[in-house]
Amino acid sequence: MTYSVKEMYYTLQGEGAQSGRPAVFCRFAGCNLWSGLETDRATATCTFCDTDFVGTDGENGGKFSTAEELADKIAALWPDKDALADAYVVFTGGEPLLQLDTKLLEACKAHGFETGVETNGTQIAPAHLDWVCVSPKPDSPLVQDSGHELKFIYPQETLSPHEFADYDFEHFFIQPMEVEDPGAYHHNIQASIVFCLQNPQWRLSLQTHKIIGIS
Numbered sequence: 001m002t003y004s005v006k007e008m009y010y011t012l013q014g015e016g017a018q019s020g021r022p023a024v025f026c027r028f029a030g031c032n033l034w035s036g037l038e039t040d041r042a043t044a045t046c047t048f049c050d051t052d053f054v055g056t057d058g059e060n061g062g063k064f065s066t067a068e069e070l071a072d073k074i075a076a077l078w079p080d081k082d083a084l085a086d087a088y089v090v091f092t093g094g095e096p097l098l099q100l101d102t103k104l105l106e107a108c109k110a111h112g113f114e115t116g117v118e119t120n121g122t123q124i125a126p127a128h129l130d131w132v133c134v135s136p137k138p139d140s141p142l143v144q145d146s147g148h149e150l151k152f153i154y155p156q157e158t159l160s161p162h163e164f165a166d167y168d169f170e171h172f173f174i175q176p177m178e179v180e181d182p183g184a185y186h187h188n189i190q191a192s193i194v195f196c197l198q199n200p201q202w203r204l205s206l207q208t209h210k211i212i213g214i215s
């Protein structure tokens with residue numbers, strides 16, 4: 001299996017229940033809900049994506065021909081080789097479950113890493129992931145309907161958080177949809193606050209990395 005990786009970097013998890021936790025982010029190239037090309041955005045299944053996941057030309061990106069080779073690179077990005085007890089890698093994308101497999105998870109475990117994933121839920125996650133974050137998208141069957149956190153990007157015209165309230169997750173988050181127009185983004189933040197206040201099962205997730213200016 002050859003893995004196509006857009007970029008990898010060491011940062012703080014910005015979103016959800018693990019927010020603030022140091023982690024290596026491994027961003028796979030490609031997604032099943034959008035080509036990633038701006039010319040296709042309007043007709044894509046997922047139209048609000050905030051991420052460039054096209055190609056393998058980002059920081060530490062590339063093609064990795066084995067799980068061990070990719071896991072070695074992930075481990076090399078962890079700052080303290082003597083403190084792997086807290087080592088954490090988050091697989092994202094693009095859609096990571098198009099590429100993330102048991103072999104890669106095992107290779108990361110062998111280095112001492114805890115493993116997490118950010119997924120749109122249209123593919124079943126491999127077993128043994130330590131943290132599964134599912135973020136549902138419109139017109140996309142949610143086959144991964146359990147995990148650690150469900151993160152709903154709010155608001156969405158054709159999808160309501162209420163559809164997911166009984167699913168098997170430990171945490172339920174509302175994350176304001178970031179859009180280009182500052183006024184519209186402000187509106188999404190306000191609407192997210194109101195939703196959480198009226199539906200206390202749900203908590204607010206802010207994209208803290210954007211607030212503090214890290215990637």
Ligand SMILES: C[S@@+](CC[C@H](N)C(=O)[O-])C[C@H]1O[C@@H](n2cnc3c(N)ncnc32)[C@H](O)[C@@H]1O
Pocket residue numbers: 031048049050051092093094095096118119120121134135151153175176177178179207
């Ligand atoms: C870029 S996606 C990659 C992982 C996976 N494809 C997914 O959609 O969950 C990472 C996270 O960012 C969220 N996200 C994407 N675009 C966003 C936006 N404009 N505003 C807020 N969150 C967004 C996604 O819902 C997901 O939780």
Ligand SMILES: Nc1nc2[nH]cc(C(=O)O)c2c(=O)[nH]1
Pocket residue numbers: 011012013014015025051092093118209214215
């Ligand atoms: N710092 C930081 N935290 C994140 N949490 C989820 C992200 C993602 O793009 O999947 C992300 C990201 O891009 N950066």
Ligand code: SF4
Pocket residue numbers: 031032033034046047048049050051053093094095120137
């Ligand atoms: S599913 Fe995830 S990666 Fe794909 S377009 Fe939507 S937000 Fe972006």
Ligand SMILES: [Mg+2]
Pocket residue numbers: 050051
């Ligand atoms: Mg991101």
